């Protein structure tokens with residue numbers, strides 16, 4: 001296999017001094033170019049901390065991290081600058097003259113089906129449009145590693161479904177490596193080539209998803225993977241704590 005573009009070795013993260021319990025505990029992780037990885041875990045398991053480390057937003061103090069140069073993040077909230085129109089938010093920080101950066105921003109907006117809102121003010125966007133702007137702002141940088149931190153969590157169910165398939169299409173078109181942090185087992189299985197489960201700062205499962213694309217929940221094997229991942233998360237199908245039910 002070729003050289004991974006992300007390589008973490010014995011990476012730990014503590015927030016309260018060298019003797020505090022680690023939030024990430026000697027993590028090893030390789031991500032290959034173009035691989036779509038989903039990261040599942042219960043609340044507080046360290047998912048965002050890991051994503052922030054891969055984004056270079058959190059320092060590496062224990063262990064080693066090799067990361068690609070071009071990385072981009074889409075957060076749960078789009079974090080747009082309200083005083084700049086949509087296209088300028090997308091173009092923010094791009095190198096080049098005004099004409100080419102505008103053109104690049106417009107191309108990215110077209111890819112997320114938002115070219116018609118290029119001149120709009122962020123506060124006039126719907127939640128889904130704002131998130132698509134965030135996605136365009138990430139794509140325009142042509143990232144080798146795209147980090148998605150629960151990007152659909154605050155969207156309504158239908159918009160969420162549409163965004164999921166849009167992200168799948170964009171990944172197929174551009175093939176960045178992706179790390180998608182999510183709470184949603186089905187979302188992970190619809191999008192990722194591989195699903196990791198984090199608990200107490202360690203990976204407790206690492207599952208390949210050999211289901212052909214475009215993925216359907218009814219595809220053979222999908223449900224077995226869903227049940228396996230729910231079991232790893234320790235919840236039953238209705239979201240109840242499996243251990244509590246067994247007791």
Ligand SMILES: Nc1ncnc2c1ncn2[C@@H]1O[C@H](COP(=O)(O)OP(=O)(O)OP(=O)(O)O)[C@@H](O)[C@H]1O
Nearest residue numbers: 015016023041042043044045046047048049050183
């Ligand atoms: N800057 C920080 N300072 C101190 N503690 C932190 C900091 N960031 C995260 N933590 C702690 O690290 C643990 C893991 O947090 P993290 O946000 O990575 O979890 P998560 O899996 O993303 O949770 P959620 O699904 O609820 O977003 C939590 O106990 C959290 O309180």
